[in-house]
Amino acid sequence: MKLPDEKQKTANDALTRVRAYLEEHQDVSQIHVTVQDGGDREPLALPREVVELLASLLAHLGAGRAVSIVPSDAELTTQQAADMLNVSRPFLIGLLDAGEIEYRTVGSHRRITASPLLEYQRQDDHRRRLRAVP
Numbered sequence: 001m002k003l004p005d006e007k008q009k010t011a012n013d014a015l016t017r018v019r020a021y022l023e024e025h026q027d028v029s030q031i032h033v034t035v036q037d038g039g040d041r042e043p044l045a046l047p048r049e050v051v052e053l054l055a056s057l058l059a060h061l062g063a064g065r066a067v068s069i070v071p072s073d074a075e076l077t078t079q080q081a082a083d084m085l086n087v088s089r090p091f092l093i094g095l096l097d098a099g100e101i102e103y104r105t106v107g108s109h110r111r112i113t114a115s116p117l118l119e120y121q122r123q124d125d126h127r128r129r130l131r132a133v134p
Contacts (some may be wrong), residue, residue, distance in 0.1 A: 002066035011062035018055045022048075072115040081112040085121060095120070 003011055021031070031051045035042045060067045068084075070076075076084070081101075082092040093110075096103050102116040 001061070001068070002064070003061045005064070008062050008064055011058045015055060015058035015062055018051060018058065022051065022055065070114045072113075072118070074114045075111040076114060076117065078110050078112065081117050084114075084117060 025031070029048050031046050031048055033044050033046060035044050057067055070084070078092055078096070079089050082089045085092065092101075095101050096110055096112070101112060101120045103110045103112045105111070
């Protein structure tokens, strides 16, 4: 999902408010918000982790970046996995064949669970950061 340019300011304004709330209420594990639909107002309780995820989404969307949410147990095709890593499909196949990323075979097709793919991405990002620091 990507927000239209005219909605990015709204996302950034909301991000500022959410971050300020989280900073001021660091000890709160459940956050209560009010949802307004027309004239109706309804209270809603959210776990802190959900609000932190919302803040992360708002940051990316407000910066004009597209965001996707993928369940950790989702099975991806090699093309979907390559797209998530922003690499070519042949490069991803090389990673799979080298044992860098766990996968399973369904018939003649490889399927990659999102969780090991994201773990590889985290480790690769970490390795790159270590090499970049003198």
